[in-house]
Amino acid sequence: MKNPHDVCIWKDTKECADCSIKGNLICHFRRKYLFCFLGFFLVFVITAFIGVIQAGFGWFLLGWLGFWLFFFEFWEIRILCSHCPYYAEEGKSLHCIANYSSLKLWKYHPEPMNLSEKIQLMIGFIILIGYPLIFLILGDQFIFLIVSIIEIIFFFSFLIIKRCGNCVNFSCPFNRVKQEVVDAFLEKNPIMKKAWQKARHKREE
Numbered sequence: 001m002k003n004p005h006d007v008c009i010w011k012d013t014k015e016c017a018d019c020s021i022k023g024n025l026i027c028h029f030r031r032k033y034l035f036c037f038l039g040f041f042l043v044f045v046i047t048a049f050i051g052v053i054q055a056g057f058g059w060f061l062l063g064w065l066g067f068w069l070f071f072f073e074f075w076e077i078r079i080l081c082s083h084c085p086y087y088a089e090e091g092k093s094l095h096c097i098a099n100y101s102s103l104k105l106w107k108y109h110p111e112p113m114n115l116s117e118k119i120q121l122m123i124g125f126i127i128l129i130g131y132p133l134i135f136l137i138l139g140d141q142f143i144f145l146i147v148s149i150i151e152i153i154f155f156f157s158f159l160i161i162k163r164c165g166n167c168v169n170f171s172c173p174f175n176r177v178k179q180e181v182v183d184a185f186l187e188k189n190p191i192m193k194k195a196w197q198k199a200r201h202k203r204e205e
Protein backbone atom coordinates (compact mmCIF):
# COMPACT_ATOMS: atom_id res chain seq x y z
CA MET A 1 0.00 0.00 0.00
CA LYS A 2 1.65 3.27 -1.16
CA ASN A 3 -0.53 5.49 1.00
CA PRO A 4 -1.18 3.86 4.41
CA HIS A 5 -2.22 7.16 6.06
CA ASP A 6 -4.61 8.08 3.27
CA VAL A 7 -2.92 11.45 2.66
CA CYS A 8 -4.30 13.30 -0.35
CA ILE A 9 -0.90 14.20 -1.81
CA TRP A 10 -0.18 10.50 -2.37
CA LYS A 11 -3.55 9.72 -3.97
CA ASP A 12 -4.21 9.60 -7.68
CA THR A 13 -4.00 13.16 -9.06
CA LYS A 14 -7.44 12.66 -10.65
CA GLU A 15 -8.82 13.26 -7.15
CA CYS A 16 -7.34 16.78 -7.21
CA ALA A 17 -9.58 17.89 -10.08
CA ASP A 18 -12.26 19.48 -7.89
CA CYS A 19 -10.03 20.49 -4.98
CA SER A 20 -10.84 24.01 -3.76
CA ILE A 21 -7.22 24.68 -2.69
CA LYS A 22 -5.59 23.33 -5.84
CA GLY A 23 -2.73 25.66 -6.80
CA ASN A 24 -2.30 26.97 -3.25
CA LEU A 25 0.13 24.29 -2.15
CA ILE A 26 3.18 22.43 -3.38
CA CYS A 27 1.42 19.14 -2.85
CA HIS A 28 3.10 17.04 -5.54
CA PHE A 29 6.75 16.35 -6.14
CA ARG A 30 8.32 18.24 -9.05
CA ARG A 31 11.97 17.90 -10.00
CA LYS A 32 12.33 21.64 -10.62
CA TYR A 33 11.48 22.38 -6.96
CA LEU A 34 14.11 19.92 -5.77
CA PHE A 35 16.80 21.25 -8.13
CA CYS A 36 16.13 24.87 -7.09
CA PHE A 37 16.46 23.93 -3.43
CA LEU A 38 19.68 21.97 -4.01
CA GLY A 39 21.11 24.69 -6.28
CA PHE A 40 20.74 27.47 -3.70
CA PHE A 41 22.14 25.29 -0.92
CA LEU A 42 25.07 23.99 -2.98
CA VAL A 43 26.25 27.47 -3.91
CA PHE A 44 26.68 28.21 -0.19
CA VAL A 45 28.29 24.82 0.48
CA ILE A 46 30.84 25.17 -2.33
CA THR A 47 31.85 28.69 -1.23
CA ALA A 48 32.16 27.58 2.40
CA PHE A 49 34.20 24.50 1.42
CA ILE A 50 36.70 26.51 -0.62
CA GLY A 51 36.95 29.18 2.08
CA VAL A 52 37.53 26.71 4.92
CA ILE A 53 40.25 24.91 2.89
CA GLN A 54 41.89 28.28 2.10
CA ALA A 55 41.76 29.05 5.82
CA GLY A 56 43.79 25.90 6.49
CA PHE A 57 41.01 24.08 8.33
CA GLY A 58 40.09 21.63 5.56
CA TRP A 59 40.08 18.58 7.83
CA PHE A 60 37.38 20.18 9.95
CA LEU A 61 35.02 19.90 6.99
CA LEU A 62 34.71 16.22 7.90
CA GLY A 63 32.99 17.36 11.09
CA TRP A 64 30.57 19.42 9.00
CA LEU A 65 29.83 16.47 6.73
CA GLY A 66 29.30 14.29 9.79
CA PHE A 67 26.84 16.82 11.17
CA TRP A 68 24.95 16.86 7.82
CA LEU A 69 24.53 13.13 8.02
CA PHE A 70 23.34 13.30 11.61
CA PHE A 71 21.05 16.28 10.95
CA PHE A 72 19.45 15.28 7.65
CA GLU A 73 19.28 11.54 8.28
CA PHE A 74 18.48 11.40 11.97
CA TRP A 75 17.63 14.67 13.75
CA GLU A 76 15.89 17.05 11.34
CA ILE A 77 13.99 14.24 9.70
CA ARG A 78 12.45 13.38 13.09
CA ILE A 79 11.66 16.86 14.41
CA LEU A 80 10.52 18.37 11.07
CA CYS A 81 10.00 15.90 8.25
CA SER A 82 8.25 13.11 10.19
CA HIS A 83 5.30 15.56 10.55
CA CYS A 84 5.15 16.31 6.83
CA PRO A 85 2.57 14.77 4.46
CA TYR A 86 5.43 13.91 2.10
CA TYR A 87 6.78 11.63 4.82
CA ALA A 88 3.48 9.72 5.00
CA GLU A 89 4.23 7.80 1.82
CA GLU A 90 4.92 4.08 2.28
CA GLY A 91 8.57 3.15 1.84
CA LYS A 92 12.00 3.53 3.35
CA SER A 93 13.07 6.83 1.77
CA LEU A 94 11.67 10.31 1.39
CA HIS A 95 10.43 11.63 -1.95
CA CYS A 96 10.00 15.35 -1.43
CA ILE A 97 11.12 18.69 -2.80
CA ALA A 98 14.06 19.17 -0.41
CA ASN A 99 15.41 16.19 1.57
CA TYR A 100 14.85 13.79 -1.32
CA SER A 101 16.09 10.24 -0.67
CA SER A 102 16.79 10.70 3.05
CA LEU A 103 16.09 7.48 4.94
CA LYS A 104 12.88 7.34 6.95
CA LEU A 105 14.09 5.84 10.21
CA TRP A 106 11.11 7.19 12.15
CA LYS A 107 7.40 6.56 11.88
CA TYR A 108 5.11 9.20 10.38
CA HIS A 109 3.78 11.73 12.94
CA PRO A 110 0.54 13.30 11.66
CA GLU A 111 0.35 15.69 14.62
CA PRO A 112 1.96 19.17 14.37
CA MET A 113 5.50 19.91 15.57
CA ASN A 114 5.64 20.81 19.26
CA LEU A 115 7.56 23.71 20.78
CA SER A 116 10.59 21.61 21.69
CA GLU A 117 10.89 20.41 18.08
CA LYS A 118 10.63 23.96 16.76
CA ILE A 119 13.41 25.13 19.09
CA GLN A 120 15.55 22.12 18.14
CA LEU A 121 15.07 22.94 14.46
CA MET A 122 16.37 26.47 15.00
CA ILE A 123 19.37 25.15 16.95
CA GLY A 124 20.08 22.63 14.18
CA PHE A 125 19.98 25.33 11.49
CA ILE A 126 22.32 27.57 13.51
CA ILE A 127 24.87 24.73 13.84
CA LEU A 128 24.50 23.74 10.18
CA ILE A 129 25.15 27.26 8.93
CA GLY A 130 27.45 28.49 11.68
CA TYR A 131 29.94 25.61 11.59
CA PRO A 132 31.91 26.64 8.47
CA LEU A 133 31.53 30.35 9.24
CA ILE A 134 33.52 29.91 12.47
CA PHE A 135 36.49 28.49 10.52
CA LEU A 136 36.26 31.30 7.98
CA ILE A 137 36.55 33.81 10.84
CA LEU A 138 39.40 31.89 12.53
CA GLY A 139 41.28 31.76 9.21
CA ASP A 140 40.70 35.45 8.38
CA GLN A 141 38.79 34.54 5.21
CA PHE A 142 36.52 37.54 5.37
CA ILE A 143 35.69 37.71 1.66
CA PHE A 144 34.50 34.06 1.76
CA LEU A 145 32.70 34.83 5.01
CA ILE A 146 30.76 37.76 3.51
CA VAL A 147 29.95 35.84 0.30
CA SER A 148 28.79 32.81 2.33
CA ILE A 149 26.55 34.98 4.49
CA ILE A 150 25.04 36.65 1.41
CA GLU A 151 24.42 33.22 -0.16
CA ILE A 152 22.75 31.90 2.96
CA ILE A 153 20.56 35.02 3.09
CA PHE A 154 19.58 34.33 -0.55
CA PHE A 155 18.88 30.67 0.31
CA PHE A 156 16.56 31.47 3.21
CA SER A 157 14.93 34.36 1.31
CA PHE A 158 14.23 31.96 -1.55
CA LEU A 159 12.68 29.44 0.84
CA ILE A 160 10.61 32.00 2.72
CA ILE A 161 9.38 33.85 -0.38
CA LYS A 162 8.94 30.95 -2.83
CA ARG A 163 8.27 27.87 -0.69
CA CYS A 164 7.08 28.55 2.87
CA GLY A 165 3.81 30.14 1.71
CA ASN A 166 2.89 26.93 -0.15
CA CYS A 167 4.54 24.17 1.86
CA VAL A 168 2.40 21.33 3.21
CA ASN A 169 4.38 20.98 6.45
CA PHE A 170 2.13 23.54 8.14
CA SER A 171 3.56 23.39 11.66
CA CYS A 172 7.11 24.27 10.60
CA PRO A 173 8.03 27.59 12.26
CA PHE A 174 8.72 29.14 8.83
CA ASN A 175 5.39 28.04 7.30
CA ARG A 176 3.18 30.89 6.06
CA VAL A 177 0.22 29.04 4.50
CA LYS A 178 -3.09 30.82 5.16
CA GLN A 179 -5.23 29.30 7.92
CA GLU A 180 -8.19 28.70 5.58
CA VAL A 181 -5.95 26.66 3.25
CA VAL A 182 -4.59 24.66 6.21
CA ASP A 183 -8.14 23.98 7.41
CA ALA A 184 -9.25 22.86 3.94
CA PHE A 185 -6.23 20.54 3.69
CA LEU A 186 -6.99 19.03 7.11
CA GLU A 187 -10.59 18.41 6.01
CA LYS A 188 -9.22 16.29 3.18
CA ASN A 189 -6.91 14.37 5.49
CA PRO A 190 -8.87 12.95 8.46
CA ILE A 191 -5.91 11.19 10.13
CA MET A 192 -3.97 14.44 10.18
CA LYS A 193 -7.01 16.44 11.27
CA LYS A 194 -7.65 14.13 14.24
CA ALA A 195 -3.98 14.35 15.32
CA TRP A 196 -4.01 18.16 15.03
CA GLN A 197 -7.23 18.41 17.08
CA LYS A 198 -5.77 16.12 19.75
CA ALA A 199 -2.60 18.26 19.94
CA ARG A 200 -4.72 21.43 20.23
CA HIS A 201 -6.80 19.96 23.07
CA LYS A 202 -3.64 18.88 24.88
CA ARG A 203 -2.22 22.43 24.63
CA GLU A 204 -5.46 23.93 25.97
CA GLU A 205 -5.65 21.61 29.00
Ligand code: SF4
Residues within 6 Å of the ligand: 008, 009, 010, 015, 016, 019, 020, 021, 022, 023, 025, 027, 028, 185, 188
Ligand atom coordinates in the same frame (compact mmCIF):
# COMPACT_ATOMS: atom_id res chain seq x y z
S1 SF4 B 1 -4.45 19.60 -1.42
FE1 SF4 B 1 -4.58 17.40 -1.78
S2 SF4 B 1 -6.42 17.16 -3.03
FE2 SF4 B 1 -5.88 19.32 -3.11
S3 SF4 B 1 -4.62 19.55 -4.96
FE3 SF4 B 1 -3.22 19.17 -3.23
S4 SF4 B 1 -2.94 16.94 -3.20
FE4 SF4 B 1 -4.73 17.36 -4.46
Ligand code: SF4
Residues within 6 Å of the ligand: 080, 081, 082, 084, 085, 086, 087, 094, 096, 097, 098, 099, 169
Ligand atom coordinates in the same frame (compact mmCIF):
# COMPACT_ATOMS: atom_id res chain seq x y z
S1 SF4 C 1 9.01 18.98 2.19
FE1 SF4 C 1 10.36 19.79 3.78
S2 SF4 C 1 9.42 19.17 5.72
FE2 SF4 C 1 8.48 17.96 4.08
S3 SF4 C 1 9.64 16.07 4.08
FE3 SF4 C 1 10.57 17.45 2.59
S4 SF4 C 1 12.19 18.54 3.67
FE4 SF4 C 1 10.89 17.58 5.19
